[in-house]
Amino acid sequence: MTRAEENYIKTIFHLGGNHSGLISTNAIAEQMETKPSSVTDMAKKLAEKNLLNYVRYQGVSLTDLGTKTALSIIRKHRLWEVFLVKKLDFTWDEVHEVAEQLEHIKSEKLIDKIDELLDFPKYDPHGDPIPTKNGEFQERDKQLLSELNSGEHGICVGVKDTSTAFLKFLDKNQIALGDEITVLEKEAFDDSLRIEIADKQLQISNQIAINLYVKVEI
Amino acid sequence: MTRAEENYIKTIFHLGGNHSGLISTNAIAEQMETKPSSVTDMAKKLAEKNLLNYVRYQGVSLTDLGTKTALSIIRKHRLWEVFLVKKLDFTWDEVHEVAEQLEHIKSEKLIDKIDELLDFPKYDPHGDPIPTKNGEFQERDKQLLSELNSGEHGICVGVKDTSTAFLKFLDKNQIALGDEITVLEKEAFDDSLRIEIADKQLQISNQIAINLYVKVEI
DNA sequence: ATTAAAATTTAGACAAATCTAAAAATTTGT
DNA sequence: ACAAATTTTTAGATTTGTCTAAATTTTAAT
Numbered sequence: 001m002t003r004a005e006e007n008y009i010k011t012i013f014h015l016g017g018n019h020s021g022l023i024s025t026n027a028i029a030e031q032m033e034t035k036p037s038s039v040t041d042m043a044k045k046l047a048e049k050n051l052l053n054y055v056r057y058q059g060v061s062l063t064d065l066g067t068k069t070a071l072s073i074i075r076k077h078r079l080w081e082v083f084l085v086k087k088l089d090f091t092w093d094e095v096h097e098v099a100e101q102l103e104h105i106k107s108e109k110l111i112d113k114i115d116e117l118l119d120f121p122k123y124d125p126h127g128d129p130i131p132t133k134n135g136e137f138q139e140r141d142k143q144l145l146s147e148l149n150s151g152e153h154g155i156c157v158g159v160k161d162t163s164t165a166f167l168k169f170l171d172k173n174q175i176a177l178g179d180e181i182t183v184l185e186k187e188a189f190d191d192s193l194r195i196e197i198a199d200k201q202l203q204i205s206n207q208i209a210i211n212l213y214v215k216v217e218i
Numbered sequence: 219m220t221r222a223e224e225n226y227i228k229t230i231f232h233l234g235g236n237h238s239g240l241i242s243t244n245a246i247a248e249q250m251e252t253k254p255s256s257v258t259d260m261a262k263k264l265a266e267k268n269l270l271n272y273v274r275y276q277g278v279s280l281t282d283l284g285t286k287t288a289l290s291i292i293r294k295h296r297l298w299e300v301f302l303v304k305k306l307d308f309t310w311d312e313v314h315e316v317a318e319q320l321e322h323i324k325s326e327k328l329i330d331k332i333d334e335l336l337d338f339p340k341y342d343p344h345g346d347p348i349p350t351k352n353g354e355f356q357e358r359d360k361q362l363l364s365e366l367n368s369g370e371h372g373i374c375v376g377v378k379d380t381s382t383a384f385l386k387f388l389d390k391n392q393i394a395l396g397d398e399i400t401v402l403e404k405e406a407f408d409d410s411l412r413i414e415i416a417d418k419q420l421q422i423s424n425q426i427a428i429n430l431y432v433k434v435e436i
Numbered sequence: 437a438t439t440a441a442a443a444t445t446t447a448g449a450c451a452a453a454t455c456t457a458a459a460a461a462t463t464t465g466t
Numbered sequence: 467a468c469a470a471a472t473t474t475t476t477a478g479a480t481t482t483g484t485c486t487a488a489a490t491t492t493t494a495a496t
Contacts, residue, residue: 037474041454088335098323242443254444257444258444263482275492
């Protein structure tokens, strides 16, 4: 597989192309910052290779082979991210760009050894789950912080937005994965939250709360 | 720089393109298993970018910029090789193929951190020197085992042939970098050698001796 | 010094991945 | 339901890196 093909497969997976519905040419083009006509060309090519189901004028979905391929690429991406943070002291906002390159390295032995070196991590630095070698993919039970009500609390387990700006904001405010967050008050007017984290109180906007995942203790 | 461009620059460096003479189109084509006409095209392109001096019908040599670029790629290649052997338990015959891919990853921070993780190694698993970040490149004082006479001895510091076949042969015969080798007898008829290594005696052909580098103690 | 052989370059073609502009199909609004 | 708007596809062009075949230049031989 070429790098371009792998990038299409990965993007389609992230857009939900394995589930019921079809993903539109436009949606893919927008996500990949390319033109719909380019997507059409590639869709035909990948359908030919049995990686996609492609229905003209309707969109695409991943075949089983396509899904397996996507999971393999995502596995590599996330393992490399963990490697960069744990072994090379990269910060969580620096890893994406480099992992985008490393995910295309072709060597099964390499990625299995990296997995072993890292002691088989289950989540990447942003809290996203790492598929196993067999393509098993366990989505963590989580919800957005914005869905919590006053008095409820949870453990911060991931971010939705992985932009540098957002990640640096979290660092600055000392919000990290694993921290316990309690919602003290929810302001009805703008949906901002007053939260307690590590014995400190903090006021955060809804924009922050809809990009932080928490796991609620039962 | 594209991957193809980087591969040309690296190959030209290995063919000695920084030194006095010009490297022929044919030599490059043969080394890269491509056609001379393709090399001509690329030579023009790289000359345009000030990486090569290109004289029509004569050949190419690297400019200072080209040499600097080549050293940067070789540095990455060799550091990744060390990483694979030291951190991921690859054998020295397995590393080349993967390092050929990893050397093209674009991130200065990444390779500097790998360098640091490995504690700034000076030589790769085949005994080849690793250029510094500034492109300093210290060739080790070494000679071929075949150049030694009876009774002389040296430390094994590198291999000329890095093929799997040769490296596996060395492993099988327990010849490793750092071992002391003494030439007991040189057979004039076929230039084969009887050597002593780690208190064991071994008969090796000239073909082996011309591919093993040793450093002679003064 | 010519000529034959070898090496090198040019010209034209191709595949991959992309684009623009025009055509076709689908969706939406009334 | 049907015209308008939107989406998608097609057709044709472009770039990168490659190839083959023909032409050119250099080298080697007598």
